[in-house]
Amino acid sequence: MLLNLQLKDDSGKTVTNMYSYHYQLNVVKEDGSHQVVPVEVTGENPTPLTPNSYVKVEFNSKRVLKGPNTVSKNQIPAKVLAGLDK
Incomplete structure (x- = not known):
């Protein structure tokens, strides 16, 4: 799902621009x-x-820590690439 929404802060107020x-x-x-x-x-x-691009994301159980960063197919470990084909 992809939505371009105006950002809101933790209290629900719209953040300008x-x-x-x-x-x-x-x-x-x-x-x-x-x-x-x-x-x-x-x-x-x-x-x-x-x-349909490849992206790298570093995350923990609470949030994304780094990314998403676009990567080329040859930068993806073989085990991960095999999992993407399933």
Whole structure:
């Protein structure tokens, strides 16, 4: 799902000139397991992710720590790439 929405702070107030795209990414971890991770791209003029591109995301159980960053197919570990083909 992709939405370009005006950003709101924790209290629900609209943040002026800030927008975000919201995604539910199907992630394959380095151990080959799968997980759906919510990801948000935010800024004054955020760039949406390219459809069918490969992205790297570092996350913990609470939030995304780094990314999403676009990567080329040859940068993806073989075990992860095999999981993406399923």
